[in-house]
Amino acid sequence: MHTFAIGSRDFLLDGQPFRILSGAIHYFRVHPDLWTDRIRKARQMGLNTIETYVPWNAHSPAPDTFRTDGALDLGRFLDLVAAEGMQAIVRPGPYICAEWDNGGLPAWLFTDPSVGVRSSEPGYLAAVDGFMDRLLPIVVERQVTRGGPVILFQVENEYGAYGSDKDYLQHLVDTAKRAGIDVPLFTCDQPFGTMIEDGSLPGLHKTGTFGSRAGERLEFLRERQPDGPLMCAEFWNGWFDNWGTHHHTTDAAASAAELDVLLSAGASVNIYMFHGGTNFGFTNGANDKGIYEPTITSYDYDAPLTEDGHPTDKYFAFRDVIARHFPVPPETPARRSPAPESVVSVAAGAPLLDVTSTFPAVAVPGPVPPAEATGQYSGFFLYERRLRGGGVLSFGEVRDRAQFFLDGAPVGTLGREHGEGSIVLPRGGLLQVLVEDQGRVNYGPRIGEAKGLVGPALLDGTELEEWSVRAVDLSSLDPFRASAVELPAGSSGRGGVAGPSVSFGSFEADGPGDRYLRLDGWTKGNAFVNGFNLGRYWSRGPQRTLYVPGPLIRAGANELAILELQGSATRTVRFVAAPDLGPDEK
Template sequence: MDTFAIGDQDFLLNNEPFRILSGAIHYFRVHPDLWADRIHKARLMGLNTIETYVPWNEHSPVPGAFVTDDGLDLGRFLDLVAESGMHAIVRPGPYICAEWDNGGLPAWLFTDPTVGVRSSETGYLAAGSSYMESVLDVVVPRQISRGGPVIMFQIENEYGAYGNDKAYLQHLVDLSKRLGVDVPLFTCDQPFGAMIEDGSLPDLHKTGTFGSRADERLAFLRERQPTGPLMCAEFWNGWFDNWGTHHHTTDAAASAAELDALLTAGASVNIYMFHGGTNFGFTNGANDKGIYEPTITSYDYDAPLSEDGHPTAKYFAFRDVIAKHFPVPAEVPPGRMPVPTSSLAVSHSVSLLDVPVATHLVSGSVPPVELTGHYRGFYLYEASLPGGGVLSFSEVRDRAQFFLDGVPVGVLSRELGERSVVIPAGGRLQVLLEDQGRVNYGQRIGEAKGLIGPALLNGVEVVDWEVGAVDLDSLEAFRSAAVPLPPGDAAAGVAGPSVSFATFEADGPGDRFLRLDGWTKGVVFMNGFNLGRHWSRGPQRTLYVPGPLIREGTNEFAILELHGSATREVRFAVGPDLGSDEK
């Protein structure tokens, strides 16, 4: 059986020096029918290893669950890596950051306010241990020592940027070894200050995360770890985007020069990201360092392999660098071909507020949304107000639309720091609340979502709220309630909040790029699959539709529009448009 170990200066594969040339692909951000294609293209760039995070909250949407079907079949993903002749690195967290909702930690975990975050608190350790046991049921049989592809296993993730609870790290080490991990364990941290030391233990191999000044960063790492192979566990060659900013890109030649410096220095590398993929559904995270900044749907990351799986200029620049140091396959992946363009118009629609939502009546103060048992998406609050005036909250997490007897009266945005809205005198108040993504980095991980009380109307607390989750897992309730739109041309538009439907014919599977000019904000579905959020503020102007979602014959398109559109049409564009990269 094969072996993998850490030597005095090198990684050792079957006792021979081995350089890890890895690329990050998050299986949970890629349609499973496309996994093999993305892995194959990584090998063609000259890589020998695939790295992936494991998202706890995605596998465990409710306590006690560990879902591994369809796009969450980690075992199948690792098997495909093995079939490609490549190795694998697994980074299960429990915290992963990854610009992913709540950094991968399940929101249900923190409905108990006594549970700690990334610490040796007993409640957190118990839940995290159960999760790790489920992960290792998949990973342990697939270690290289047992004929599988897995050569390394990470403990936590950039923990030195958050804390230094050594008992927590030791617990993860002991648990991993007890459950059968025999490949090398490692940690990764930024090579600054005390992060390397705070985020690791003496017997764990330490790696760095950085995207520039490679020689300086490697020297910093070597000072703190005199022996063992040098490795950049996250070579940042791109970046992610937030709504309302420009599209981030990095110069291909400059990134290739940094990669060359790493390889010339004898270091191993994991390219983050090799292929970014997509934040489908409500999976995007957010940052909050004083200003709340939700991450967009695309996770293209300006990676060597684009969001839709095609080589970029950076791909070929990296391939040329790797070829200077190691053999590279002769095969070259093809570039993107233009896809057919067309347009379609929604024909049926229903007001979101007309479709009943199962609500809970909560006596007392306004509650967070977690009490619904749903931890993502949209929620409806309802209350009876004694009159009109200024309605204020301690905080809104994250965006609230206010309606009085069905008529819109205002919007409050966490991003803009808004906390009060003027409500006219009238009848029933409804508040459509959007969770725009849980914070994935820093001290606000694990916070509650919703209208954060007290809710004060002219200084007097409003109590006795009803709250429920808007069920978007199935669109059947909206589909059956939708009625034909009144006659009019495309410019007639659609009022919001509403869910509208259209159908179109296709010859069979194939990538599409949805362009939503004239629509404002909401969510898009293709044959019931949640493609993610759209927002006219950009930067991205198209949503990626993975080819396997399109079927031969009739297909259904649906769009949740929160405000209103200037058109009834959407277009299939010739290719992606992720926005301007000009600052």
């Protein structure tokens, strides 16, 4: 057993000064078979600690559930950190931001409009307690005081940028301590204005989050906390990307110089991100500061270790800086080698609307319902209603992208990013609206908002009620496989795929190994390998490839499935030698 404490100027491990050299790895963004590799490469860079958030909505996708299987096995992740001889920092929120869907807060929580957000509202606190009751035992038994790796535990997350409800923060502190958390508690906030004071409580260690002007930021932090060790809890050495923009990068030498300033000042650090990973499936978040901007599938973050787990120039620059201050291991990881290349053709497909029409429907007698009425909280939803005639159909808002069909024929698309809310319908018939939740806002006042079609739904000014809505359940592709038929022959074997549809192809492999899927000629949708949802692709870019973690690939035949929303100009995709995350900003 060990002790960990906060001294007058240092963190103290067993009474001795201990500088935290941490790197952020989100276990839920990395295939679990690759956790050890990523943790080891952090140690090889010279780090001694791994930090992670905990995504409440992933662990509890529905009320009264708590999953710890597969990529959600936090206990196993922390045990692997310990096995590598490293310490751990756990940041369970309950709000995490992290460019993650809804900032980690479960969407089901806000189907009750009376529930508060990040506040001491009783309904919200009760739900938080239910989450913590199941989470905290996993962390408590893995604290350094009980022979585990956990040395620090965070209360909320950059709360000073959102609110200043001290009763809420105190409730989180009391809950953690009552459950047996006895390592130091801390908060993190940006060193601006009153955020540090608003986001913390007396007795909690305060840390800063920043990526530049390190000396100035540390001085700001010291003015507000005269005693205790200085720490940057998020040293932003890269950034995330949104669809339709460039791939963000930061200069390796400049970032390394800032890290040197931090370490020279005697500060501890958590590098955010050390390894970003991937927003698999529908897990990406979004930002909305007047314009809705969903985050891409890759969470590479221009981190020292790439999305697929390889060292960059930044990795070695950081390692050199750390080596000036602390010993580093002699071994270093190898650079990326080319992945297998091949061309894969899809040969069969199923119309998405036809298959989805067999899924259970929720009929709502009143105004157009939110997508949450289905009990599914991400992905795609199909709204249906029969119309006697055409006209201008408008909605209060579309969240986030809606494709309109009359008797199966496409009539147009509306997108939230462009503020579009109305469409002309040429006639009546069966109206079907396929709505994509492109990611819930993860930062700011729009956290917790509903998805789908937002009323009122007006046809030439008259409100349309009595809608039905179906969840497009993609947890299994079996219904689509069962309905798939051979694609019609195109000219000389060429031709595209009509959307929305799910198409299937197969490819051979010698065994597990990373792949990079390139979808040139395809428009928008999701791709699956052996049933695993790799995430979203979109011709808007910036990213041009999807990362396929090696453990998903098996020896022999493998299945590729593509959910294409609009339509493609080709029936082929390519596995290429290396990832392409798009052009950098120059």
